[in-house]
Structures are given as structure tokens and as C-alpha cells.
Amino acid sequence: xxxxxxxxxxxxxxxxxxxxxxxxxxxxxxxxxxxxxxxxxxxxxxxxxxxxxxxxxxxxxxxxxxxxxxxxxxxxxxxxxxxxxxxxxxxxxxxxxxxxxxxxxxxxxxxxxxxxxxxxxxxxxxxxxxxxxxxxxxxxxxxxxxxxxxxxxxxxxxxxxxxxxxxxxxxxxxxxxxxxxxxxxxxxxxxxxxxxxxxxxxxxxxxxxxxxxxxxxxxxxxxxxxxxxxxxxxxxxxxxxxxxxxxxxxxxxxxxxxxxxxxxxxxxxxxxxxxxxxxxxxxxxxxxxxxxxxxxxxxxxxxxxxxxxxxxxxxxxxxxxxxxxxxxxxxx
Amino acid sequence: xxxxxxxxxxxxxxxxxxxxxxxxxxxxxxxxxxxxxxxxxxxxxxxxxxxxxxxxxxxxxxxxxxxxxxxxxxxxxxxxxxxxxxxxxxxxxxxxxxxxxxxxxxxxxxxxxxxxxxxxxxxxxxxxxxxxxxxxxxxxxxxxxxxxxxxxxxxxxxxxxxxxxxxxxxxxxxxxxxxxxxxxxxxxxxxxxxxxxxxxxxxxxxxxxxxxxxxxxxxxxxxxxxxxxxxxxxxxxxxxxxxxxxxxxxxxxxxxxxxxxxxxxxxxxxxxxxxxxxxxxxxxxxxxxxxxxxxxxxxxxxxxxxxxxxxxxxxxxxxxxxxxxxxxxxxxx
Amino acid sequence: xxxxxxxxxxxxxxxxxxxxxxxxxxxxxxxxxxxxxxxxxxxxxxxxxxxxxxxxxxxxxxxxxxxxxxxxxxxxxxxxxxxxxxxxxxxxxxxxxxxxxxxxxxxxxxxxxxxxxxxxxxxxxxxxxxxxxxxxxxxxxxxxxxxxxxxxxxxxxxxxxxxxxxxxxxxxxxxxxxxxxxxxxxxxxxxxxxxxxxxxxxxxxxxxxxxxxxxxxxxxxxxxxxxxxxxxxxxxxxxxxxxxxxxxxxxxxxxxxxxxxxxxxxxxxxxxxxxxxxxxxxxxxxxxxxxxxxxxxxxxxxxxxxx
Numbered sequence: 001x002x003x004x005x006x007x008x009x010x011x012x013x014x015x016x017x018x019x020x021x022x023x024x025x026x027x028x029x030x031x032x033x034x035x036x037x038x039x040x041x042x043x044x045x046x047x048x049x050x051x052x053x054x055x056x057x058x059x060x061x062x063x064x065x066x067x068x069x070x071x072x073x074x075x076x077x078x079x080x081x082x083x084x085x086x087x088x089x090x091x092x093x094x095x096x097x098x099x100x101x102x103x104x105x106x107x108x109x110x111x112x113x114x115x116x117x118x119x120x121x122x123x124x125x126x127x128x129x130x131x132x133x134x135x136x137x138x139x140x141x142x143x144x145x146x147x148x149x150x151x152x153x154x155x156x157x158x159x160x161x162x163x164x165x166x167x168x169x170x171x172x173x174x175x176x177x178x179x180x181x182x183x184x185x186x187x188x189x190x191x192x193x194x195x196x197x198x199x200x201x202x203x204x205x206x207x208x209x210x211x212x213x214x215x216x217x218x219x220x221x222x223x224x225x226x227x228x229x230x231x232x233x234x235x236x237x238x239x240x241x242x243x244x245x246x247x248x249x250x251x252x253x254x255x256x257x258x259x260x261x262x263x264x265x266x267x268x269x270x271x272x273x274x275x276x277x278x279x280x281x282x283x284x285x286x287x288x289x290x291x292x293x294x295x296x297x298x299x300x301x302x303x304x305x306x307x308x309x310x311x312x313x314x315x316x317x318x319x320x321x322x323x324x325x326x327x328x329x330x331x332x
Numbered sequence: 333x334x335x336x337x338x339x340x341x342x343x344x345x346x347x348x349x350x351x352x353x354x355x356x357x358x359x360x361x362x363x364x365x366x367x368x369x370x371x372x373x374x375x376x377x378x379x380x381x382x383x384x385x386x387x388x389x390x391x392x393x394x395x396x397x398x399x400x401x402x403x404x405x406x407x408x409x410x411x412x413x414x415x416x417x418x419x420x421x422x423x424x425x426x427x428x429x430x431x432x433x434x435x436x437x438x439x440x441x442x443x444x445x446x447x448x449x450x451x452x453x454x455x456x457x458x459x460x461x462x463x464x465x466x467x468x469x470x471x472x473x474x475x476x477x478x479x480x481x482x483x484x485x486x487x488x489x490x491x492x493x494x495x496x497x498x499x500x501x502x503x504x505x506x507x508x509x510x511x512x513x514x515x516x517x518x519x520x521x522x523x524x525x526x527x528x529x530x531x532x533x534x535x536x537x538x539x540x541x542x543x544x545x546x547x548x549x550x551x552x553x554x555x556x557x558x559x560x561x562x563x564x565x566x567x568x569x570x571x572x573x574x575x576x577x578x579x580x581x582x583x584x585x586x587x588x589x590x591x592x593x594x595x596x597x598x599x600x601x602x603x604x605x606x607x608x609x610x611x612x613x614x615x616x617x618x619x620x621x622x623x624x625x626x627x628x629x630x631x632x633x634x635x636x637x638x639x640x641x642x643x644x645x646x647x648x649x650x651x652x653x654x655x656x657x658x659x660x661x662x663x664x665x
Numbered sequence: 666x667x668x669x670x671x672x673x674x675x676x677x678x679x680x681x682x683x684x685x686x687x688x689x690x691x692x693x694x695x696x697x698x699x700x701x702x703x704x705x706x707x708x709x710x711x712x713x714x715x716x717x718x719x720x721x722x723x724x725x726x727x728x729x730x731x732x733x734x735x736x737x738x739x740x741x742x743x744x745x746x747x748x749x750x751x752x753x754x755x756x757x758x759x760x761x762x763x764x765x766x767x768x769x770x771x772x773x774x775x776x777x778x779x780x781x782x783x784x785x786x787x788x789x790x791x792x793x794x795x796x797x798x799x800x801x802x803x804x805x806x807x808x809x810x811x812x813x814x815x816x817x818x819x820x821x822x823x824x825x826x827x828x829x830x831x832x833x834x835x836x837x838x839x840x841x842x843x844x845x846x847x848x849x850x851x852x853x854x855x856x857x858x859x860x861x862x863x864x865x866x867x868x869x870x871x872x873x874x875x876x877x878x879x880x881x882x883x884x885x886x887x888x889x890x891x892x893x894x895x896x897x898x899x900x901x902x903x904x905x906x907x908x909x910x911x912x913x914x915x916x917x918x919x920x921x922x923x924x925x926x927x928x929x930x931x932x933x934x935x936x937x938x939x940x941x942x943x944x945x946x947x948x949x950x951x952x953x954x955x956x957x958x959x960x961x962x963x964x965x966x967x968x969x970x971x972x
Contacts, residue, residue, distance in 0.1 A: 018782040
């Protein structure tokens with residue numbers, strides 16, 4: 001009961017606040033811009049490809065209705081929420097008349113799969129490697145590892161992905177550059193192995209950056225942790241190193257890392273967007289890229305909204321899971 | 333009863349080098365101790381006098397910058413004499429907890445905050461004995477019951493226990509394998525007086541049950557009075573007086589010890605207590621001669637230049653003071 | 666300030682390596698002023714698709730640009746974008762963080778929950794949305810402003826935390842009791858702590874803006890006619906440089922990015938070590954020698970003699 005009031009409820013309220021701010025921002029941004037997004041978009045569409053007049057008229061009508069640009073701002077805002085709550089993101093211009101929600105729904109599992117696996121791997125690897133390197137900080141391998149991580153850490157995802165492509169896809173030709181899988185989706189080893197094969201490089205590019213980030217944080221937390229009384233005491237009592245590193249050091253350093261994961265999901269998601277573009281991985285990022293290319297404004301808008309709500313929800317879930325890991329929150 | 337641990341002219345310094353400047357802190361400087369099997373030996377002294385450092389060295393738990401530069405620590409265990417400095421890591425590990433154990437300062441943080449008490453016990457027990465989880469749970473439950481601790485402690489996390497209970501659990505954790513030699517560092521500091529009493533009683537019980545040797549470090553003379561058989565007084569890295577508790581409390585000889593004892597409040601008199609003038613000296617540049625001379629009201633010229641030796645003034649009573657030496661000399665003459 | 670930098674250079678290898686790398690970047694910046702080509706007239710000046718050689722040390726692009734001279738402009742423009750973004754982002758962040766740190770109360774609670782929310786919102790999709798609307802009109806200056814407007818939440822949270830911890834320190838209490846005015850306390854006692862922290866934070870702002878610039882330009886959302894590191898990668902990719910064996914077009918901007926971020930980051934690592942309170946103590950005691958006298962330096966416990 002106490003937990004609910006002091007921990008869970010504030011976080012749920014925070015979720016509403018995030019979603020409210022995020023969605024309001026996506027509403028305001030196009031309207032604050034000096035150009036009329038509808039005209040801009042229609043102009044670009046007609047410039048790029050010839051369209052059948054019927055589709056064009058229907059599109060203009062739907063966009064005007066969608067954005068309701070002739071109404072007052074508050075009216076538009078209410079209408080906007082009304083549409084969103086029904087899950088109506090309008091049609092995709094690039095794939096007219098397919099609704100945006102449909103376009104996103106097809107791409108979403110790819111992104112969630114790639115992101116989920118890469119995040120799980122990088123989080124675990126970062127926390128454990130950071131604990132090891134922090135615990136054995138005077139060993140040569142630990143210092144070498146740290147040097148590598150420090151070099152990789154500040155490099156943007158895009159550049160990491162490019163370097164991987166240059167090395168593994170262009171020069172060594174070990175991995176394919178484009179696509180997500182081969183063959184028909186099925187629960188067979190054949191299909192899953194192609195999933196792994198195609199997902200390896202995109203996944204690796206996310207894992208490298210995210211692990212480096214986690215590692216640096218984990219190592220500095222470990223440095224504090226090994227000076228703590230309980231670690232020193234366990235060492236004095238000759239508790240085996242393996243136990244100390246896992247249950248005394250890493251078990252404690254992982255707690256702030258759980259909280260931080262909730263905060264950094266956005267950054268990891270951004271990395272995944274870029275990676276997908278580069279590897280033409282059929283997820284949200286690639287859809288975004290095509291939408292930018294085609295001026296498919298509705299899709300961009302839909303993806304922006306979805307990523308805000310999605311990241312906020314994932315953060316909330318992680319926050320809500322936190323008490324499971326920390327008895328001091330669970331049992332106060 | 334024989335000696336269980338002895339040191340000979342032990343010297344341990346913190347030697348640090350930072351940004352090109354070397355600094356040596358002489359935290360333990362020429363200490364000779366003989367601690368008897370089965371006794372409670374108290375080490376008293378102000379903060380910064382080197383008592384925690386001495387404990388680390390006795391325990392063999394130190395790493396640079398703390399370095400032993402002279403003397404040695406010898407354990408007399410089961411007929412063997414072991415030199416603490418020559419032990420392999422394996423020997424150290426075998427010795428810890430089964431034979432030599434350590435009760436840390438009465439603090440909140442020696443128990444892993446995210447581990448249940450019984451699991452911490454299992455970690456510590458299984459490091460030294462080949463036991464299954466349920467065996468060590470059983471062992472722990474029995475021991476806690478013997479010591480009168482409630483059973484629900486087992487499944488608790490440290491933050492759910494009170495400060496006093498945490499310290500009792502820590503004492504139980506340190507003594508679960510019935511060690512022969514127990515070191516305790518300020519075991520009652522940070523506890524309120526009522527809780528202190530309970531913890532002191534528990535320490536007494538633990539020590540008497542197995543006849544273990546207890547080396548007790550605290551600045552609190554009251555705790556020493558309650559527990560210790562003999563007391564050594566440490567000042568600025570040196571042993572300045574040593575005797576049985578009664579003698580130290582009733583007829584201390586070293587001026588510093590006298591200050592210590594006189595500064596204790598008593599119920600009989602309400603006169604103002606004397607505080608020791610000045611501050612303890614910096615150990616990277618200790619005063620010449622007797623280290624206490626700057627604060628000593630009886631200091632003579634010789635005290636400023638010549639370091640006093642620890643001399644026997646009565647059976648079992650040692651002190652290092654020129655003034656006492658002179659008085660004795662006068663009596664002898 | 667000067668002695669700080671000298672000390673850092675002397676004692677921190679990361680800072681030393683970082684600043685040497687950035688020196689390279691400064692050379693590029695200076696060279697951009699002596700380029701034989703004009704910034705907006707780089708195309709079709711030299712033979713296309715030449716590999717690196719004595720004439721064109723980094724080769725030439727498919728549009729007939731000299732990669733080396735183009736890179737000097739690119740590095741400069743990317744840095745201009747970052748400087749603008751950092752100024753705006755940190756400006757908002759510092760003001761907001763300090764105001765909510767010092768005033769506290771309801772204002773602080775409200776700003777904090779807004780800041781917490783903004784931190785969670787992913788910025789790249791928002792930037793893509795804005796970029797898609799403003800496509801073509803996004804100059805390097807407006808891109809810088811845009812990035813800055815989206816990068817203040819996390820900094821403000823960190824400044825606030827910094828202020829809160831400063832407010833709790835002993836010297837603040839001492840100053841308050843001795844009747845020093847708030848403004849004086851902030852300027853005399855707190856700014857010396859905030860400024861080095863700010864330096865490290867500014868660097869992390871640079872890292873973020875460089876990353877975002879490269880990313881947005883790569884997606885084709887910036888003005889593709891201004892040479893920046895991102896647009897160089899965009900065009901290199903546009904002409905499929907990797908697959909037709911002209912990877913030098915991409916390698917130059919990629920290496921430039923890595924060096925740029927690494928230089929900045931290593932400098933901030935050096936600064937961070939310098940700011941670490943534990944190491945700070947060691948430094949101070951090394952200089953003073955006699956000040957700190959603790960029985961055991963690793964153990965900071967109260968063990969007060971009780972007369």
C-alpha cells in the first residue's frame with residue numbers, strides 16, 4: 001500500500017505528464033513552423049511523382065480535415081487528441097491509402113526485436129564487464145578494455161555502424177548489408193538463423209555503443225562499491241571472489257543501472273533508428289527514412305508520437321520493475 | 333595459558349606518493365604486544381592514534397599505502413608459530429573466520445543491503461566450510477537462537493533491522509565459526525547507551541562460551557572497564573602504558589593515561605572534568621622525544637629530546653614516561 | 666584557471682591526448698580560412714573520383730570536390746552548429762538548474778517533473794519531424810538552434826543536483842552563518858565549483874550535437890549544400906562510395922568524427938578525474954602535506970574522543 005502510494009502512483013502520473021508534453025509538442029511544432037506543412041507536403045509529393053487526381057483530391061481533403069488548419073488552435077488541439085485516442089494517425093501518403101498505423105504495425109516487431117535483444121545484451125554485458133574491470137582495476141586486461149571502451153563510447157551510433165559496414169560487409173563480406181531475414185516467417189531454425197544472420201551487424205552496432213555507455217557507468221559505480229564496508233568485510237572474510245563480484249558488487253551496481261536504463265532508452269532507440277536506416281533493416285527506422293525520402297509527413301508524425309509513447313511506457317515498466325530488484329524500496 | 337599473538341617492535345607506515353610529493357604517516361611505530369590466550373585485551377586511545385591501523389596489521393588485512401616497515405606479527409596457534417607476513421593467501425583464507433575473526437565498527441554498512449541475512453551467513457560460512465545452503469541456514473538459526481536473537485532476523489534484509497540488532501547480527505556473523513581469536517573494532521560506537529549494554533553482554537557471552545581471545549579496540553574507557561582483562565594505551569602510534577584493567581583505572585602512571593581516566597565522568601563527584609589540552613600530533617611529523625611532551629603538564633627538558641622506553645614498574649604494569657622513571661629512580665635512591 | 670590547465674596537462678594522460686587531438690582539429694579550422702576554394706563553390710573544381718594522392722591527399726568526391734579542403738569547411742561548420750547548440754542548450758540548462766536548485770519549493774517541484782518528462786522523450790524523432798517540415802530551410806545556424814532547444818533537460822537536472830550538493834556543504838553553512846549575502850555565496854563559494862563542472866558538461870554537449878548533426882544530415886534533413894561532416898557522409902553514401910570502391914570519400918569524415926568526439930571526450934575524462942572529490946583531496950594534501958592527518962585515509966569515520 002505504501003509502495004503504491006510513494007512509488008508506483010508518482011511514476012504513473014509522471015508517465016501521463018511525459019505523454020502529455022510529448023504529444024502536445026508534436027502538435028505545436030508543425031503549427032509553429034513558418035511553412036504550412038500540408039501545402040509543403042502536397043507540393044513535394046506532386047513534384048516527385050505524378051499522382052492520379054482522384055487520390056490527390058482525397059488526400060488534400062483528408063489532410064485538411066486531419067490537421068483542421070482552418071479551425072482555431074484550441075479546437076484543433078481537441079480534435080487532435082480525439083483522433084489520437086481512436087488510434088487514427090491518418091493515411092500514409094507514400095502507400096496511399098494504407099493507414100499509418102498499419103505501416104507502423106508491420107515495422108514495429110522488427111524494431112522491438114532488434115532493440116530488445118540488443119538492449120538486454122548490452123545492459124548485461126556492460127554491468128558485468130564494468131564490475132569485473134572495476135574490481136580488477138589494476139590488471140592489464142582491465143586497463144586495456146577500458147581504453148577500448150573510452151575510445152568507442154563518444155562515437156555516434158551512425159559512425160559505429162558505418163565502420164562495421166566498411167569492415168564486415170564491404171571488405172570482408174561476411175554479412176549482408178540489406179534486409180532483415182530470408183524466406184517465409186516460420187518457427188524453424190532455418191528462418192531464425194537468417195534472422196540472426198541479418199540482424200547480427202545491426203544488432204552489433206547498437207550493442208557496441210550501448211555496452212560502452214553502460215560499462216563506463218558500471219565501472220565508476222564499482223569503484224565506489226568496492227570501497228564499501230560490506231565488500232571490504234566480505235573480502236576480509238575470504239568470501240570467494242566470484243561471489244563478491246556477482247552478489248556484492250554487481251548486484252548493487254545494477255540498481256542505479258536499472259533506473260538509468262529507463263532514462264536512456266530514448267537514446268538507444270535513436271541509435272536503433274539510425275542503424276536500421278544504414279542496414280535497411282525493415283523496422284521503424286527504415287520506415288522513417290523512406291517517409292523522409294517521400295515526404296510522407298503523416299508517417300513521420302505517427303512514428304514520432306509512437307516513439308514518445310512507446311519509450312515513456314517502456315521507461316515506466318522498467319521503473320515499476322525496480323522494486324523487484326531493490327528490497328529497500330520493496331520492503332520499507 | 334600461553335601467548336596467542338605477539339608483536340615485536342612493530343612499525344607500519346602509510347607511504348603515499350601523489351603528484352611528486354612523498355608522505356609518510358607513522359601510524360604504528362614500535363609496538364610490542366603479548367596477548368594471552370583467553371584474555372580480553374583492550375586497546376585504547378584517541379582518534380588518529382593508530383589503533384585501527386594496528387588492528388589491520390594484527391589481522392593481516394592491509395594493502396599499500398599501508399606498509400609494515402619493521403617488526404612482525406606472530407600467531408601461536410595449535411602449537412604452531414605463524415608469521416602473519418609469511419602466510420600464503422591460502423593459509424590466510426584458512427585461518428580467517430575459523431580461527432581469527434573480526435567484528436567491524438558498529439556501523440550500518442557491513443551487511444550487504446540487498447542480501448538476506450541468512451544468505452550473507454551462508455556466504456561467510458561456505459567460504460570456510462563445505463556446507464549446503466540448508467546446513468548453513470540450520471547452523472545460523474541455532475547460533476542466533478543461542479545468542480538470543482529473534483528468528484525472523486534470518487529472512488530479513490539489513491535495512492529492516494535496528495542499529496543494535498544489526499550490530500548483534502554482525503557479531504554473530506563474525507563468530508559463527510567459533511574463532512579462537514576475535515578482533516573487535518569499536519563494536520559499540522554509534523550505538524545508544526541502552527543498546528550498548530546489550531551488545532557488550534553479547535560480546536562477553538560469545539567470548540566466554542568458547543574461551544576465545546578478544547582484542548577490543550575502542551576509545552570508550554567505559555567499555556574497556558566492562559570487558560577488558562588488560563588494557564594497552566596507545567598514543568601517537570606508540571604504546572605508552574599497559575596493565576590489568578584495575579590498575580589502569582585505579583592507579584594509572586602515564587600522564588596521558590591519567591588524563592584519560594580523569595576525564596571520565598563519575599557519579600560521586602560533580603566537579604568539572606579535565607579535558608586533555610591540545611590536539612593529537614600529526615603522525616607524518618611526530619614530535620621529537622616523548623610524543624606527548626607538547627601536551628604534558630609535567631614535561632621536563634629530557635622529554636623534548638629523548639624518547640622514553642617502555643619499562644616495567646610493577647609486575648604486569650608497563651609505562652613509557654621519563655617522569656615516572658625519575659620518580660622511581662628517586663624512590664630507589 | 667591557467668594552473669588548472671597546466672596541472673591537467675601534466676598529470677592527466679587523457680587530457681593530454683585529448684587536447685593534442687583537438688589541436689589537430691584547430692589546425693583544420695585555421696586551414697579552412699586558407700582554402701584555395703570558396704565554401705559554396707567546391708563542386709566541379711577538380712577531377713572526380715580520384716583516390717588519395719600527392720595532389721589530393723584525401724582524394725576527390727563524385728561531385729568533383731577536393732575531400733581535404735571540403736573537410737576543413739565541414740569540421741568548421743559542424744563545430745559552428747555545435748557551439749550554437751551548446752550555448753543555447755547549456756544556457757537554458759544552467760539557468761533552469763540554478764534557479765530550481767537555489768529557490769527550491771513548488772517552482773522546483775514543477776520544473777523537475779517537467780524536466781524528468783522531457784528527458785524521457787526521445788529527441789531524434791522530434792528533430793526528424795521538425796527537419797522534415799523545414800527541409801531545405803535548415804541552415805547550419807538554425808540547425809544549431811534547434812539542437813540546442815532540445816538539449817537542456819539533462820544538463821539542467823545535473824546542474825540542479827550540483828547546486829543542491831553545494832548548498833549542503835559545510836562552507837555554505839559557514840558562509841550563511843557569517844552573514845554573507847546569497848549572491849556573494851553563489852559567486853565566491855559556488856561558482857569555483859560549478860565552472861569546472863560546466864566545462865565537462867559543455868564537452869558532453871558537443872558530443873551530443875556532433876552526433877545529432879551527423880545523423881540529421883545523413884538522413885538528408887539538413888541543408889545539403891553546406892559542407893558539414895554529416896552532409897559529406899550523406900553525399901558519399903548517395904553515390905554509393907563504399908560499393909564502388911571509393912570509400913575514401915567516407916573514411917575522411919568518419920575519421921574526422923571519431924577524432925573530434927574522442928578529443929573532446931578524453932579532455933572531459935581528464936577534467937572529470939580532476940573534479941573527483943577523492944582525488945581532489947589527494948591533490949590538496951600532496952600540496953599542503955601537513956593538513957590531512959587521518960589514521961587511515963580510506964576510512965572516514967567519526968571516532969571522537971569523548972571527555
